[in-house]
Amino acid sequence: MLRRLKESGHDVTVVPTASALEFVGAPTWAALSGKAVASDVWSSVHEVPHVRIGQEADLVLVAPATADLMAKAAHGLADDLLTNTLLTARCPVVFVPAMHTEMWEHPATQANVAVLRTRGALVMEPAEGRLTGKDTGKGRLPEPLEIFELAQDVLSRGTVSSDLAGRHVVVSAGGTREFLDPVRFLGNRSSGRQGIALAQAALARGAEVTLVAANVALPQPAGAHVVEVTTTEELRVAVLKAAAGADAVVMAAAPADFRPVHSETAKIKKAPDGSAPAIELVQNPDILKQLAAERLQPGQVVVGFAAETGDTTGSVLDLARAKLARKGCDLLVVNDVSGGAVFGSTDNEAVILGADGSETPVPRGAKSQIAHAIWDQVVPRLA
Numbered sequence: 001m002l003r004r005l006k007e008s009g010h011d012v013t014v015v016p017t018a019s020a021l022e023f024v025g026a027p028t029w030a031a032l033s034g035k036a037v038a039s040d041v042w043s044s045v046h047e048v049p050h051v052r053i054g055q056e057a058d059l060v061l062v063a064p065a066t067a068d069l070m071a072k073a074a075h076g077l078a079d080d081l082l083t084n085t086l087l088t089a090r091c092p093v094v095f096v097p098a099m100h101t102e103m104w105e106h107p108a109t110q111a112n113v114a115v116l117r118t119r120g121a122l123v124m125e126p127a128e129g130r131l132t133g134k135d136t137g138k139g140r141l142p143e144p145l146e147i148f149e150l151a152q153d154v155l156s157r158g159t160v161s162s163d164l165a166g167r168h169v170v171v172s173a174g175g176t177r178e179f180l181d182p183v184r185f186l187g188n189r190s191s192g193r194q195g196i197a198l199a200q201a202a203l204a205r206g207a208e209v210t211l212v213a214a215n216v217a218l219p220q221p222a223g224a225h226v227v228e229v230t231t232t233e234e235l236r237v238a239v240l241k242a243a244a245g246a247d248a249v250v251m252a253a254a255p256a257d258f259r260p261v262h263s264e265t266a267k268i269k270k271a272p273d274g275s276a277p278a279i280e281l282v283q284n285p286d287i288l289k290q291l292a293a294e295r296l297q298p299g300q301v302v303v304g305f306a307a308e309t310g311d312t313t314g315s316v317l318d319l320a321r322a323k324l325a326r327k328g329c330d331l332l333v334v335n336d337v338s339g340g341a342v343f344g345s346t347d348n349e350a351v352i353l354g355a356d357g358s359e360t361p362v363p364r365g366a367k368s369q370i371a372h373a374i375w376d377q378v379v380p381r382l383a
C-alpha cells in the first residue's frame, strides 16, 4: 500500500504502533516512505508531531486496524503517536480492520466500529478468507489494491459519505455464458469492472451489498455478499431473489440476449463432410424490464446500462431515451461505444438519464468515479 500510494504521487508519513514494529521494522518504513518513522510522541518533539501529522493530513488510513486500536480510537485514548494523530486529524479517516473472526464479531468490537462510523470514519468491512492461523473466515485484511483504490477514492472525493447506510443494494456484474455443449459457449467481453466499482462505492457509502457476478475473474470486493452465476437464467433468478428487500438494483451485467435452443450434453463433433452445424437461438428474458415492471420492494430504484452507437434512426441519446422508456427503469447509464472499447478498460465516460427527464453527464474518469456519480443519482430517488 505504501508503495502504491508513493508511486501515485502521495506524500506518505508512516505512523506504526509499537506492536506494528514487531511485524515490520522502522528502518523498512523509513526507507520506503523516505521519512523518519516514530511510534511515540517523544521523537522530534520540537516539531510537535503528535499534532502536526494529523493536522496536515488529507487522509488517515489505519491498515491494518486491530481490535485494540479501534477500541482506543472509539474512546479517544491517546497514548502513542497514531492515537494522537487520530484525535487531531480533521480529514477523512479510514480504518481497515484485520483480526480473527471471533474478535471482529465480538460485541465490544462491533460497538466500537459503530461509534467510529457514527463519528464519520469509514470502517471497511473485512474480507473473508485465510486468517493468520489455520482458520478461515471474516476478518482478513482486504487486498492492498482494494485498500489503495478506496483511499484514492476518498482522497478524490475529499469526504466519507454514509448516505447508503442502512440500505441494501443489489449490483449485477460481468457477462453471462450460454452453453452450446459442455465446452463451448456464447459469451461477451464484459469484465465486470464497472459492477465491481459500483459494489465497492456502495460499500464505502455504508450499504449492504449483494453482488451477483456472472463469470467475473476479478477479486471480490470485501464485505459484499457475492452470488456467482453463469447463464442469463441463473442471473435472473439470483437478481430477482436478492431484489426482494433491496432499496436499489443496478443492472451493470451484460446478460446474453440469446441462448441456443438446445445445449448438447456431449461435445459437438466436426462433420466429416466439412459442414458446420446451424445453431438455433431463442431470446432470453429481459431482467431489467422484469425488475422495473415488478418492483419487488416499494420505492425501489432500478438502474440499467446501455451501450449505444447511434444510427440512422437517432443519436446515442435519442436511442437511449427510447430504451429507458422501453425498459421502464428509473435511471439509465449510457455509454457511447461508437469510438471504441469500454470493455475491460479502467476508464469510462457516461451520461445518466433519469425517467424524470434529467440528464447528467459524467466526465471521462475511473469507473469508481462513474460508480459514485450513479449512486449520487440513486440516493435522492430512494424511498
Ligand code: CTP
Binding pocket: 232, 251, 252, 253, 254, 255, 256, 257, 284, 285, 286, 287, 288, 289, 303, 304, 305, 306, 307
Ligand atoms: N439486460 C437485462 N436482461 C437482458 C439483457 C439486458 O437485464 N436479457 C439489461 C442489462 O443489464 C443492461 C441493459 O439491460 O442494464 C442493457 O440493455 P441492452 O442489452 O442494451 O438492451 P437491449 O434491449 O438488448 O438493447 P438493444 O435492443 O439495443 O439490443
